[in-house]
Amino acid sequence: MRLSQSLIPTLKETPAEAQIASHRLMLRAGLVRQMASGIYAWLPAGLKVLNKIAQIVREEQDAAGAQELLMPTIQSADLWRESGRYDAYGKEMLRITDRHERALLYGPTNEEMITAILRDTTKSYRDLPQIPYHIQWKFRDEVRPRFGVLRGREFLMKDAYSFDLDYAGALLSYKKMMLAYMRTFQRIGITAIPMRADTGQIGGDLSHEFHILAPTGESGVFYDAEFEAGDALGVGYEPALLEDFYESMTTKYAATDEKHDLGAWAAIPDERKREGRGIEVGQIFYFGKKYSETMNYSVIGPDGAKLFPEMGSYGIGVSRLVGAIIEARHDEAGIIWPDAIAPFRVGILNLRQGDAVTGEICESLHTMFGADCLYDDREERAGAKFAEADLMGHPWQIIVGPRGAANGQVELKRRATGERFELPVAEAIAKVRG
RNA sequence: CGGGGCGUGGCGCAGCCUGGUAGCGCGCUUGUUUUGGGUACAAGAGGCCCCCGGUUCGAAUCCGGGCGCCCCGACCA
Known part of the structure; x- marks a missing residue:
């Protein structure tokens, strides 16, 4: 590409609205333009980065056995009434009415829709397990969008959903996704730490957040230095390797400031204690039968009995990653792209x-x-x-x-x-x- | 949703208090110059001064309403 003919509108001066480094640099380097509060247009160079990240995410999801599909951005309210979340979700959900006065919404996430799809398409225990995923724009009507693409209202997210016959299967899917995530972040060229997390809006009882380390991160993080030495790319999905990997990720200490456990922290040798700041770029959940039961999704088991699949969901904020990577990798002069995702090598x-x-x-x-x-x-x-x-x-x-x-x-x-x-x-x- | 602030050429800003020709820097165009860390000079182009209404002979400026955007806090991939 010739710069003289490109649509890469770099700026010498920083637009007034951009307060943090990544936002400033994304505007100055001509990656994005803001079109409305929390809503961005991705210009050619920015889109290249977004696509490169998405491609790595895609390859690692596929490697873990997940299958890509594409669900729509607009969903029917009826679907959300089934799970009870239409009322529960609140104002963050952008609600839309069409010309026939039908209630629609711009999807903030896809548990309901994917459950409905599997409900229609899988009838037997032989059809599971499944891990469908897609990379699609989401909309959450944040009260206060800020930090550029780090907290936009419209954002690109990879969301995967696992469907298994029992808890053991669900846990296995969870472990695969844990590995897929660590491989993904490593390939992108950033350090990410998995931390035990609350399950929030999605519900359930097992969850990890992935934080990448950046001095300007939103939350304080405490972790064992041994995370820095980990090599996920050398790990495959063979059961024994996966098991060891999961164990090593979940037994070492790592916590955000909200969940920081001073007792456990004290037990770590001082030279291995690391404190920093992190930006959340992904989260994985196991939540059991919450949606399969409320949405009446069952398959026939080997014994002829109904069986409600065990589910999990797995998100990576693809557009957020662009901002987060810049937060982690920049200096006075500008962005320092990792080789794997630079718009231009x-x-x-x-x-x-x-x-x-x-x-x-x-x-x-x-x-x-x-x-x-x-x-x-x-x-x-x-x-x-x-x-x-x-x-x-x-x-x-x-x-x-x-x-x-x-x-x-x-x-x-x-x-x-x-x-x-x-x-x-x-x-x-x-x-x-x- | 509570608190604060801002809307003036593409970007950064001044002007507003005290109403009277719309200004500066960067960028853009043309020419000359320079030629290894955002060069210098000259000449140009470019404006519903966020919108609507009011006051006034006259509104970027005063008054009322609206819209948009940003920051701090509570909430979130």
Whole structure:
């Protein structure tokens, strides 16, 4: 992509409404525009990030045995009357009336709908277990939207739902999702800690929240340093491995300030105590037969008796993750994207636009990296290009100036560390490709 | 939902108190300049001053109502 032709409206100054770093940077780097309170349009670069995150989430859900489908954003109120949540949910639910005066709503979550779908499509114990999921926009009419996409009203969420025949099966699904989540966050390139949580609106008795560590996080978190060493990508779904992994995630100490247990904390060796701040980016729940029973969803068991499936639900705030990652990874100059989800893996900076040699090198780099690079081909001074590249946070910058270009050298800069290397073009390419 | 604040070119703001030609910086256009950390000079373009109503000879400015947005607190992926 050529910056000169792109729709990436970066800003030199910060819009007044943006108070926190991620919100400021998302606006300044041209990722989003606010369209109404808590409602954002995703511009090309922002959408690339959103899609890359969604793709990793998708791959890990699939790997865990979940199956993707897509449910609508608009739901019928009748469905929610079945579970009793139409009245219980309150003002956060955006209620809509259509031309026939039928009561609809913009879905804040999908337990009812997915239960209705499974109720219609699975009749026998042989049809379970199932873990359907989708990645879809949700709407919660927050009293006070803030922090940009961290607390928007409209947000993109991956929500999965597990249906099992018994508690043991439900617990297994829960464990799979725990692993899928840890693998997902690790692939994205951030540290997430699972913490025991309340079940809130959804109900049930087993739940974990996943917090990513960021100095500006909303809640204080306390955790055992051993979480930092964990490697979920080396763990597969074989029963023994999964069991060990789950055990290691749930026996180590981790809690938000609300649930902090001073006694348990004191038992941890001082050198392993970690205190920080976290942003919640996901939550998983086991809630048993709450919906299957109230919505009368049963399958026929092997003995011919009715059996109400055991359920769980599993959310990841995909759009929230974009903001949360920026909170966790930025500096004075701008965003520091993890490689896996950067809108552009590499920025190409032509320090002397119009120069035949730098132009030629940049053009060939641009062709080679294709959609994965952003070529700053504007008629701007070097300083402006440096500032812009740092702001947008490309993991790599290939800086092509007349000095080095004359001898086939370019400068490669790693955004995260600030390291710079003077290299021949071919070596720079190899390094970026890793 | 309680408390506070703000709506003026794309962005950041001044002007409002004390009514009378709508201004500054950045950005944008053109030219020159500069050429490795947001360069400098010059000339331009760009405005329902959030909306409706009222007061007045005259309203960005005063008064009333509405809408939008932000911040603090209680609540949430």
